[in-house]
Structure formats: C-alpha cells, structure tokens
Amino acid sequence: MDNTRLVPLRGSERSAHAHARSTGAVSDSERIEVTLVLRRRSEIPDDLVEGPETITREELAARYGAGPADIDMVKRTAEQHGLTVTQTDPAARRVKISGTLGQLRSVVQADSLTMVTTPDPADEERMVEHRQRTGDLRILPEWDGVVIGVTGLDNRPQARPHIQRMKAHAVHSSYSPVDLGKIYRFPPGTDGSGHTIGVVELGGGIPEGDLDAYFAMLGIPTPRVDVVEVGSGSNAPGDPADGEVMLDIEVIGALAPGARQVVYFAENSAQGFADAVSTAVFADPTPTAVSISWGQREDLWTAQGRAILDAALADAAAMGVTVCVASGDNGSSDGDPTGKPHTDFPASSPRALACGGTHLEADPATSTVNSESVWNNGNGSASGGGVSRTFMQPSWQANVGVPNGNGQDRRRGVPDVAADADPKTGYRVLIHGRDEIIGGTSAVAPLWAALTVRLAEALGHPFGMLQPVLYDGAAPGVSPAGFRDITLGDIGGFAATPGWDACTGLGVPDGQALLARLASV
Structure with a gap:
C-alpha cells in the first residue's frame, strides 16, 4: 500500500490537547466513521446569506451543494480502498465512509493518532478517553480540492x-x-x-x-x-x-x-x-x-x-x-x-x-x-x-464602533x-x-x-440572518429601536458603552418594539 501518495489537507493542522495523557495506540482494527465535506459547486452569494430571500433545501442542493461528479468520484475511490459509504447528502455536501483504521489509512492519515484521556468539558473533574490526532491530515491526491474537510479521526471533546x-x-x-x-x-x-x-x-x-x-x-x-x-x-x-x-x-x-x-x-x-x-x-x-x-x-x-x-x-x-x-x-x-x-x-x-x-x-x-x-x-x-x-467584520457591523482587537483591523x-x-x-x-x-x-x-x-409567527415569515436588520439604524453610541441598551459593567477586557459594545451587543430585547420595527421593514 503506497501511502506516500497522500497530500496535505489545507487547514487541518491540529495540536495536542494541553492536558492529554496518553493511554496507548489506536488499534488498526478499530472501526471508525469519518465525515468528508466536499466543495460547493458554486459559492453562496452574500446577498442570499444576508438578505431577505430564502431558498429551499432542494434549491440549495442544486445551486450550492456538492456536484454529482464530485460525489461519485469520492464514493468510487473510497470503495476501491475497501471502505463502506454509509451516507451521502448533496445539500449538506457530506459523504460518510466507514472502515477499520487500517483501511482508512489508505485514503486519510494523520501525522500522529493515539488514545488519550482529557478532562470532560461538562465536568472537568471527570476524565474521558478518546482518539487524538496531531499535525496535518493527508488525503488521496484525487480528493485534493474536492474534499475540503475530514472529521472523525480525532474525536476529542470539542466544545x-x-x-x-x-x-x-x-x-x-x-x-x-x-x-x-x-x-x-x-x-x-x-x-x-x-x-x-x-x-x-x-x-x-x-x-x-x-x-x-x-x-x-x-x-x-x-x-x-x-x-x-x-x-x-x-x-x-x-x-x-x-x-x-x-x-x-x-x-x-x-x-x-x-x-x-x-x-x-x-x-x-x-x-x-x-x-x-x-x-x-x-x-x-x-x-x-x-x-x-x-x-x-x-x-x-x-x-x-x-x-x-x-x-x-x-x-x-x-x-x-x-x-x-x-x-x-x-x-x-x-x-x-x-x-x-x-x-x-x-x-x-x-x-x-x-x-x-x-x-x-x-x-x-x-x-x-x-x-x-x-x-x-x-x-x-x-x-x-x-x-x-478569525472572521472579518461584516458590512452590517461596520458603523457601530467595533474596536480594532488583537492588533487586527x-x-x-x-x-x-x-x-x-x-x-x-x-x-x-x-x-x-x-x-x-x-x-x-x-x-x-x-x-x-x-x-x-x-x-416569525406574528409576521408570517422566517428571517434567516437577523443581524443585517437588527443593526440597521445602529451607530456609535446608539442602539436601534427594539433594544434596551445596557451601559453599565464590563467583561474584563471590554466595558459597556452606549450603543453596541463587546459585552452585551446592541442590548436586551424589547420584543414588542422589535416586532413593530420588523413589521415596517
């Protein structure tokens, strides 16, 4: 089996958990299901993501889901390596494959994969055992640029x-x-x-x-x-x-x-x-x-x-x-x-x-x-x-006084x-x-x-992203209608101010005023 053909998957680099304790190797016979996330056939326009127009699941799959040729190629190559395709979802751009770790190594590999214990995020006094990978993932060259994400080899608690x-x-x-x-x-x-x-x-x-x-x-x-x-x-x-x-x-x-x-x-x-x-x-x-x-x-x-x-x-x-x-x-x-x-x-x-x-x-x-x-x-x-x-400032937040944080604009x-x-x-x-x-x-x-x-019930339609509408009318020192501004207190590195701040955003809701405002849009 020639694993030297595998190529790095961009953005996949991962460090070890700061409190990980090794408990041994992962057996080649362990069965693992991984999720492959495929590229879109075309990018979703910003005005669809941020605007009032909505589309159905079927429309999203046809315009912005995974292409049939990409799905077929990924399924075919996975099966050629002895893996089982357990699920395909063109709209969500997901193909799930399952096999032993030994089989999976022919299509996706980590620099290191071991069993470790780490604190449970929901109860840090309790330790949980899981697989931990470090370094980059490497995938089949045929998948390069088509498969944009692979999850499941590392199943450490994430949140x-x-x-x-x-x-x-x-x-x-x-x-x-x-x-x-x-x-x-x-x-x-x-x-x-x-x-x-x-x-x-x-x-x-x-x-x-x-x-x-x-x-x-x-x-x-x-x-x-x-x-x-x-x-x-x-x-x-x-x-x-x-x-x-x-x-x-x-x-x-x-x-x-x-x-x-x-x-x-x-x-x-x-x-x-x-x-x-x-x-x-x-x-x-x-x-x-x-x-x-x-x-x-x-x-x-x-x-x-x-x-x-x-x-x-x-x-x-x-x-x-x-x-x-x-x-x-x-x-x-x-x-x-x-x-x-x-x-x-x-x-x-x-x-x-x-x-x-x-x-x-x-x-x-x-x-x-x-x-x-x-x-x-x-x-x-x-x-x-x-x-x-990580994320650039969206246009709807450009005029509310968000500070330049972490040395970035x-x-x-x-x-x-x-x-x-x-x-x-x-x-x-x-x-x-x-x-x-x-x-x-x-x-x-x-x-x-x-x-x-x-x-949504009152107005007869869903909203999708509410932020572009919620921020309309906001300015430095001014919260828009539909909110009660919170101006006292801090969270350590940021203090509350009139208008948007990094503690409570635009403020707390006045639901009836917010309804009146949304009804007028």
Whole structure:
C-alpha cells in the first residue's frame, strides 16, 4: 500500500490537547466513521446569506451543494480502498465512509493518532478517553480540492456547555422563563405555533418525567419535544450535561410553548458538532430557528473545523434559519489562562446571532426592571465577548464602533444581543426532579430562539440572518429601536458603552418594539 501518495489537507493542522495523557495506540482494527465535506459547486452569494430571500433545501442542493461528479468520484475511490459509504447528502455536501483504521489509512492519515484521556468539558473533574490526532491530515491526491474537510479521526471533546450554576445562598433573585418573557415584552398573542426550533446538544439527556413536572408547575401544556440521535450521539440522561439539555428545552418550551422542538444529540467532537448543526439545518420541515449553547475558544478549533461549521451556518441563513449561539461564560479571555482576549466559536461566526449575558434585577410581579448591567461575577464568570481573531467584520457591523482587537483591523465583534444570564439572577428550572437556579449565556440562546419564532409567527415569515436588520439604524453610541441598551459593567477586557459594545451587543430585547420595527421593514 503506497501511502506516500497522500497530500496535505489545507487547514487541518491540529495540536495536542494541553492536558492529554496518553493511554496507548489506536488499534488498526478499530472501526471508525469519518465525515468528508466536499466543495460547493458554486459559492453562496452574500446577498442570499444576508438578505431577505430564502431558498429551499432542494434549491440549495442544486445551486450550492456538492456536484454529482464530485460525489461519485469520492464514493468510487473510497470503495476501491475497501471502505463502506454509509451516507451521502448533496445539500449538506457530506459523504460518510466507514472502515477499520487500517483501511482508512489508505485514503486519510494523520501525522500522529493515539488514545488519550482529557478532562470532560461538562465536568472537568471527570476524565474521558478518546482518539487524538496531531499535525496535518493527508488525503488521496484525487480528493485534493474536492474534499475540503475530514472529521472523525480525532474525536476529542470539542466544545463546552455555556451553563453556570450558583449555590442557593449566592442567588440574589431568580425568574421563570415566563417571567422573562414578560420583562422583555415578548409579542402577545404568539406562542410559536407552526414553527420548529432545533436544539443542538453534545451530551446529556432528558430525564424521564422532568418535562411534564416542570411545565405543569408553570401551568403550561408540555410542548412537543422530538429527539434525533446523530451519529454516535444519544439521549442519555445521567450525564453532567443534563443541566444544559434541560435548561435549553425548558426555556424554549416556556417562552414558545406552541413551537415544536427537535433536540439533536451528537458526540461532543468536531465531527459531532458539525454533523448535528448540519442535520438540524437541513431537517424537514426547515426549522425557523436553531439554538446552540455550546462552543469553544476560536484558537482551539482547526481552521477546517471553523470553516465547516461556518459553511453550515451560511446554509442555514440561505434557507431562512436563524441560528442563536451562546457567546461564552468566561469574559473577554474565554477561559484562556493567560488572560489574553478571545471570542468563542461558533458565536464568533458572522452567520450566528451571538447571545451575551446580563445581570437583571426586576420585579416579576410587575415586570418592572430595577436595573440591568453586564454579567460579571469575577473569577472568569462573565458574559463572553470581544473581537474575533478569525472572521472579518461584516458590512452590517461596520458603523457601530467595533474596536480594532488583537492588533487586527475590522474584525467581527461579539455579541450581537443579550439577555439575563447571571446565575445570581438566574432561571428557575427542573433537573432530575430538583428545582435549580441556572445561568450562563446557555440560557440566552434559547431565549432568543423562542423570541425569533414568536416574531416569525406574528409576521408570517422566517428571517434567516437577523443581524443585517437588527443593526440597521445602529451607530456609535446608539442602539436601534427594539433594544434596551445596557451601559453599565464590563467583561474584563471590554466595558459597556452606549450603543453596541463587546459585552452585551446592541442590548436586551424589547420584543414588542422589535416586532413593530420588523413589521415596517
């Protein structure tokens, strides 16, 4: 077998995990399924991604999916090397192949591939074992320029759930999601009926009985919640990520009880994350919104990993899907132990509606806001935000005063929007039969997803990328109509100011004012 023919795959270089401990070699007999991401037949125009026009899955596949000749060539060459083609999806541009590691080495190789243990991002006291690759990937020369991404050889945990718990004595106040819908003036007469929200989960599960008990407590019929298991992912309650799963579902179900939720469980890996988002985006029926409460510092992704997921978000926008993503819970450093500024991906993609967090003091009985400021409790417990090192500044963000960050000009600023996220003023939820107070920007992404479907219900159409419309009318020091500006507080490296800032974006929603504004567009 001549493996010297293989050529480097651009953007695939990967470093070892900082806390990896080797446990041995990966057996050549281990069966692995990898995802091959193919090039588009033509690039999606910016005006389709950012504009009001939307297309169907079938139209996207025909114009911007993978070409039939490319798919046939990749399938044929994989099968010639003894591999099994397990799935093809022209719209999502994916071909999945399976075989032993020994067989896969004839078409894709890493510089190094070993078994290691690393801390579980959902519970850093727990170690998880996985495959780890380092260096570049190399692929068949026939695939060069056709296959633009390969995921699955390395299945290290890729993302963290952006959820924060607080001991009871430290909680100042707490709210049910229904309270917050009133405080943020969600449009009356809407409940999300006729719309679907996709929810991406990279671990955890739905404890039996919790949803019925929680919504009975709120006096709301239990919403429809369907489960899709992607790849090796499963609905497996008993995992540390159960809190994330239940927070997402309960916030959406309380704020958009008429909407159907589809929860996509996938392995926490670059492959699992991208496959889950793509599966959610290309579902039938097409969702109105997708909520993602998981992410990781930009520099802890490979270039190909960011590109694959960013392309899936572009597909979403073209089909009218609004993707709401938590901006992170570790302030301007996003958890970098050196304190250097970082943004969290995928929130840092311009195609994502990046959702930051506040500290809210309000009276639930009257829906009166006493004060609202940037969430920052110190010790790294703060809303995520800043300036991307990777993504250029989109045109709709050019005139709001995004600072030049990291020595680079005109980069994407994060977040776009915000809502309550401080666990000290957190959300009342039910997990494993226990009442808990939870915060984190993990709560803000589903809140904005619920608001999005209620706005879409009121106006009779989905939005896709909301940002170009939301930012219209914004200027340095000025937030546009539909937002209540947050001007107090900081996240470490950035402080709140009038207008857009890298702490809470444009501000928190005034749902009724936002509806009036969107109706006039």
